Amino acid sequence: MNVIFSGIFYSKKSFITDAIKNKTINLVSPAISENKTIIETPFSQVIAGRRKGCQQSYYDFFIIEASDSKTSYKGFLAGNLYNKSTSTESSKKVNFLEVNIIRKIVETKGQYLSENFWGQYILLCQDLENKKIYIFPDPIGYSSLFYAETEQGILFSSDLWCLADQIEKNISINYFVSQLSSMGGLLNSNTTPFSGIKELPHGNCIIITNDNFEITEFWNPCNTKILDSKNKGCLEVFFDVISAQIKENHNTSLFLSGGSDSSSLLMALKHLKPTKHLIEALNLRDLEVSSSDESKEATRIADSLGINLNFYDWDNPYSLMQSSNMYMRFDKPHVSLLNRRSIIEQENIMLKNGDTVFWSGHGGDHLFCQGNTVYKSIADYWIKHKNKGITKKIIELCALHKIPLAMVLKDNIQALWKYYRGDHQQHDLLNFGKPKWLLPEFHNLEYDRDAIYPYFFEDLKNCPPAKAIQVLSIYEGVNQTKVSEKLNRVPTIYPFFAQPLVEFALALPVYESFDKFDTRLPFREEIRNFFKNNIVLRSTKGETSGMLQRGIEQNIREIYALCLDGYCAKQKILNTRILEEHIEMVRGGKVDELHSILNLISVELWCRDWGL
Incomplete structure (x- = not known):
């Protein structure tokens, strides 16, 4: 996201000097290109603005100043916020937050926000009367919030360097060891390379007041309200999240591999986007490695849709x-x-024709249960339906993945045994293998579970076995995207990781995501039925x-x-x-x-x- 911010909530014990006030401002100001905003109160200071070097016009940035008889609020909303309940694209986008909405958000500690809104955003509100700061990153995890406790007060920022350059850097060797092992992709976002700085886990907000801060969960993928809340068709939700995020004065670019996710996204964009704005596809190819070359499939899809396809040769x-x-x-x-x-x-290449938004097809396999996510779905089926119709699902699973019947029965009986005993298999879901070239003392290193596991990890024991695997797969998919994207010049949209579509997928039983012929149902099925074309999608991924x-x-x-x-x-x-x-x-x-x-x-x- 193209907004950078940093701030401090002053300690009651500290003597506030101009040097303390100016330190963060002087540090962050050179990184801001426009909309520089400084919000000062007797208990805090925040500087925010649009990040230098990034395309400026896609994400919103507006100041919040609202008051009622109880209190006054001051802060900002950075990013794009959409209303879940409205039906037309023009009314989905939120351009103003009324004081009664802000009050509901802070009084429910973000619960009202996650239940009624979605998007890529970070919301900062200062309650001036009660001397509190509330910071709400979007619950899926697009936005980052780092914090550190110092003698002067509690520092917080969108960027790690804004804090690390203000305090003594204590390197966490354990962090690097975990990054080198296979657990690195599933690191809880609470950890950073510096032991004195933490990152707020997604799905949580931070409330700072009187030298204390409270971290409160306001969205959880294991929440039963989410898992039981399917009320729309998959394609309807998919179209909703795409329509809401289309900006008419921006061209559209995406990577096209010829596979299910990128091709479905391209078809949806062509169907929904005004024709006067350019849609282009980009394909990465390596002509010397045939196993990595997906250009033929991408060309076939682009030609059938009348879309211009640019090639980037990754020599x-x-x-x-x-x-x-x-x-x-x-x-x-x-x-x-x-x-x-x-x-x-x-x-x-993307920017040669003007302001452009890059749409990523990453995430469909994480959402709709590709690969080994479905292997323990028979256990999920038994928990819900017992033996009624279970034979049909077992036959479908064996036929689809060519798995021996004995293996399917063994794995699912073991999963059920652990589930009903309360000895759930979530610990088996993370591979803690370490490379052999790590020194022996690091092979036996005991990690702080709270620092490595996702914040919802213990809640996985309440999920059926295959659903627990799906939840972790979604978390891993989001984690793969968030680290690098905020520094890119071109804004990146991940429609498959939009909150409404994630919640839809979480509400879908894993055993409904496949039959004996296909996976990622009902998404693939609804795409085929809606577009009614003869386009044959690539069935295997490039190596x-x-x-x-x-x-x-x-x-x-x-x-x-x-x-x-x-x-x-x-x-x-x-x-x-x-x-x-x-x-x-x-x-x-x-x-x-x-x-x-x-x-x-x-x-x-x-x-x-x-x-x-």
């Missing part, structure tokens, strides 16, 4: 450039650090490991320098001899070692940008 998937902008430092290590130059070049492996080979000299002489090696986290052997294994084609190496490269690039 070198990695561009290990160092960031020269201190205001564009990533909050956390992320694999997109490996291809920043490619992202810049792709954005140049990216060959392209990523070639990137290792092309950049091997710099990768060796980063990994063998970088921060982790200097901190004696890893065995460089074994690591070198594993890098050579990847070069030789052993791709099961690839992702841990990519995690290490992203950690080292992050450390280099931060000067560690």
Whole structure:
């Protein structure tokens, strides 16, 4: 999101000087391009504005000043907020918050907000009479909020660097170790690379008052109200979230692979978007690695819809450039650090015809139960229906995934046994395997469960077995997107992770997401029935490991320098001899070692940008 903010709630014990007041303003001001706003009260100070270097016009930013007989509110809304209950696109967008709405939001500690609104946003409200600050990031997790306790007061910001540059940086070695292991993708957003700074988990708000702060949950994917609230068709919800987020004066771009999600999104955009605004598709291809090439499928889909398709030849998937902008430092290590130059070049293609919004098809497989999410769905079916009709679902599952009947029965009986005993399988859902090149003492490291698991992790025991896997899959999908996107010049929309569609998917029993022929039902079925075209979608995903492996080979000299002489090696986290052997294994084609190496490269690039 293109808004940056930072602030402080002063400690009652601190003596507020001009130096303290100006510290955050002087630090953040150079990163703001327009709409610079400073909100000062006797107990707090906040600076906010549009982020420099990002396209400015898609997301809203407006100041909140409202009062009634009880109190006065001051703050801002950054991003785009939509009303769940309205039916027309023109009335869905929220451009003003009345004082009675603000009061309901703060009195319910965000519950009213999550039940009646959705979007990509962050809402900050200061209750001037009661000397409180309420900060509500969107519950799905697009927006970030970092906080730290200091002698001067409680600091908070949209960006990690805004806090890290104001306090002593205490590096968390445990954080880097977890990033290097396979658990890194499921890290709870509470953790950051600095032990003195935390990130607010999505689905929670923060309330600051009188030297204290309260973290309160206001949205939970395991909430039974969500899981039982399906009242619309899948395609109707899909069209609703797309229509609400279309901005008529912006062109549309998306990556087109020829698969179900990107193709369905392209068809929906063409159906819903005014024809006077350009819709273009982009396909990444590597002509030297045929397993990664999806250009033929993408071309077939684009031609059938009359959409212009641009190709970006990814001849070198990695561009290990160092960031020269201190205001564009990533909050956390992320694999997109490996291809920043490619992202810049792709954005140049998107922006050549003016203001553009990038629509991502990422998330459909997470939402609608692709792959092993359905393996334990027979247990879910038994919990709801017992043995009535269960034979049919078992036959469908075995036929669809070619799984032996004995294996299906064994896995689902074990899942039911754990579910009814209360010894739920959520701990089995996270793979805590660590790379062999980590030193032995880090293999046996005991992690703080509260720091690693999602905030709703214990609630998974109340979910049927397959539903628990789906919830974690959605959480992982959102986590994959949020770290890097806020620094991109082109705004990125994830319609599959829009709150109404996520809630629809959570309300759908996993055993209804497949039959013996297809997965991701009812989404695929409703798309086919609505558009009634003869377009054949790509049935299998392109294999990216060959392209990523070639990137290792092309950049091997710099990768060796980063990994063998970088921060982790200097901190004696890893065995460089074994690591070198594993890098050579990847070069030789052993791709099961690839992702841990990519995690290490992203950690080292992050450390280099931060000067560690």
